[in-house]
Amino acid sequence: MEHATADNSKHRADSKAKTTSKPPRRRPEARPDEILDTALDLFLAQGFHRTTVEQIARGAKLSKGAVYLYFASKPDILLALVRRAVGAMAERAASHLRQHQGDPCLALRELFHVLTKLAQQDQSFAKVPRLIIHEAPSSPEVAQLYRDEVIAKVLPALMDLLERGMHAGHIRRLDVDMTARCVIGPLMAHLLLSEVFDLRPQSGELELQRLIDTQLTILSAGLAPRQEGDHVSGPH
Amino acid sequence: MEHATADNSKHRADSKAKTTSKPPRRRPEARPDEILDTALDLFLAQGFHRTTVEQIARGAKLSKGAVYLYFASKPDILLALVRRAVGAMAERAASHLRQHQGDPCLALRELFHVLTKLAQQDQSFAKVPRLIIHEAPSSPEVAQLYRDEVIAKVLPALMDLLERGMHAGHIRRLDVDMTARCVIGPLMAHLLLSEVFDLRPQSGELELQRLIDTQLTILSAGLAPRQEGDHVSGPH
Amino acid sequence: MEHATADNSKHRADSKAKTTSKPPRRRPEARPDEILDTALDLFLAQGFHRTTVEQIARGAKLSKGAVYLYFASKPDILLALVRRAVGAMAERAASHLRQHQGDPCLALRELFHVLTKLAQQDQSFAKVPRLIIHEAPSSPEVAQLYRDEVIAKVLPALMDLLERGMHAGHIRRLDVDMTARCVIGPLMAHLLLSEVFDLRPQSGELELQRLIDTQLTILSAGLAPRQEGDHVSGPH
Amino acid sequence: MEHATADNSKHRADSKAKTTSKPPRRRPEARPDEILDTALDLFLAQGFHRTTVEQIARGAKLSKGAVYLYFASKPDILLALVRRAVGAMAERAASHLRQHQGDPCLALRELFHVLTKLAQQDQSFAKVPRLIIHEAPSSPEVAQLYRDEVIAKVLPALMDLLERGMHAGHIRRLDVDMTARCVIGPLMAHLLLSEVFDLRPQSGELELQRLIDTQLTILSAGLAPRQEGDHVSGPH
DNA sequence: AATGAATGAGAGTTCATTCAT
């Protein structure tokens, strides 16, 4: 069955000009990325365990064995995937947060804006975190990698931003750690849940923007320094 | 039941199709619950795919074959598990939200309080949602079930609460849908992420309480009706 | 081997009466031995590495998966094979040597006689040692097993016999350890080499007898206490 | 293209058949020997099947593909190895035996002495036979080669030596064939078994010498012409 | 002469599921 298909694929040079006998030899340097791209899509669509190396190979137009020329094992592909997607992005977000001066809410607004843009440009931007949360429970290495590359970089940067904001009086003094989680929590939840549970597909791309706007509105008021009119109780 | 059958009949073969045509095999008695208890523990500890039917049978002190007397397939066990764990809880939360009169923030405070209590009593309370989020991508049935049993019940109730709060002037008027997500987002994110990524284990049980307190504080101010001093821009 | 043959002679369905709908359900207790018998033949014919589990399963009239109900891995089959064949035999040989009184050459004659008889009765008697020597170099566990079960039992018993013979003046005093090896060396070499290298197949069964006779003749004189006429030099 | 396909369909049985019909590929020069040296080391250390062509190529500082410029297949390498190692040695031993005049025991002493020297000089001297005995069962070609190159040369020479010794009255008349095996059996057994089963590693290099001395002592007396005092029975 | 990317045919092993008892 398979090699019958393979046989047919021999003739796929038909539309190609016969001037050169070369079948379209793709550059081998591109191979790892092609494998990773395919794997990402498959992992997201079916989950890591349900995806076979054979499928990945087919998607990357390679033989099963060839995949193992580039990655030592199937888990290794997952790891490489996370590593590729996560590092630069976390670095960028963290440095953005660190460099900001002034009201943290403005920094957050800008950050969310940038992230939205990136998400529209690069499909995998939104995919990889979802993959991570799905697979991390059964793959300690993925969890560790994400911990080291993202959480350890972004969370402290965000907490530092908030701390500076509190110190300068831009926002009210609260538990910094927990505040950080309240700030990004809705976005994380949206990222992780919206597609899996198919939450309100009708609004499409706009949805993320609306969520960000609402969250920023709440935060602006919610984090603003107490005013004399406030009579809302804190934790009792 | 009917739509469950419809769902299952999709699943990869017809493992479920028989269930209805099966002779009355004493489905739901003491034995099934023992199987589900064992399965829950194993799924949580190792994930669905890494858990074998053999292990479940051993844990329930049954033979492998006997498990198939009570459940048509392995995915079916997962489904029953989710169904059992999720329904009552969602129902309770939704009715709590619906019955509340007055400031929604107080309702949320009470709801969060109740949930925290439950989480302390029942370990699996916090774990089942994580199991769901982990398995949903590879199991449309689980996603559907969660959608039907939880999201379809709790989210509208929460939105209704907020809508009533806005109408009564307790909270400011915002996009109701997105506000609901901002309200529960941090809790969802915490639930899903904290254990997997081992976020700050040092603070232990208190952590959840601190998160809730911080979130409520932010929401109280963030959702409060605009006062004359406010000059923070909404979405531009 | 023998009872395997008996099993195989079971007319699978052909001559069986159709009176019972039961296919001939073989007793599962016999399964491990059937697998081992088949594996022994295959390992000897093709070597351990060239033999597939599939082949073993086919030979034992089982599915590939069923083999793993009885043995944890392919190497485990090899090990069980050696274990099954080797223990009792070594015990018997050793106790025979230990119980003997008087001239060691007579004990050897009897031992060789018994071994020859056994070899004629049980085909696998001669096969297993060959399997061991073939596979031990790539399987430390097999080597270890053989060391523990055979060498550690038989060699000391043989050395003890010789030592007693020297002490009583039946045989001349020589390096006991090396003498033991000279005594059994030709037999070992024959066992290991004759079939592989197809040495003189024409003489068949008689060959082993002739070798034993010649070796005993040489040993009788070679080990006899020095006589006055001897002028042969020892090691210089 | 066509004949490649044809080749593959056969494989496993005719890898050798091609070797002779191949275009003159510059078989035996410097490179082949480097490959064989590396292969020998690896085969001895890991066995034939556990050694990959990749490893051989790396060891010979060549690409995997280049190995196939010099050898038609992996089994072909083993064959060439045996051929190279075995021929000259057997020739030397045989001619030594043939040229000897007088008491065969003296010839054997000298032969054993020479072999011991060689074994000390060249580590692989003792190892190649072990490789052969290990691989011969799964490789008829290796067995055949060893039969042709060693057994067919050395055994007749040894038998001839013994025959001449019997004729001249130096040793007693016995079954020549079996006597030859009794003479070299202990040495063969030692060669094949001692390292695999790790027999008495404490005595180290001396061990071989002690075995030879003991064996020669036994043979000198055991093969000596009958004296009047002898009353030991031959085969009954 | 030499490379190394690529192949493809299995290998051992696992496991959900079935079925005679």
Added chain:
DNA sequence: AATGAATGAACTCTCATTCAT
């Protein structure tokens, strides 16, 4: 109601071999 022997279809991974360059 319950068993457990048996199956068979996958799965991951390996490696001898080929071929365009």
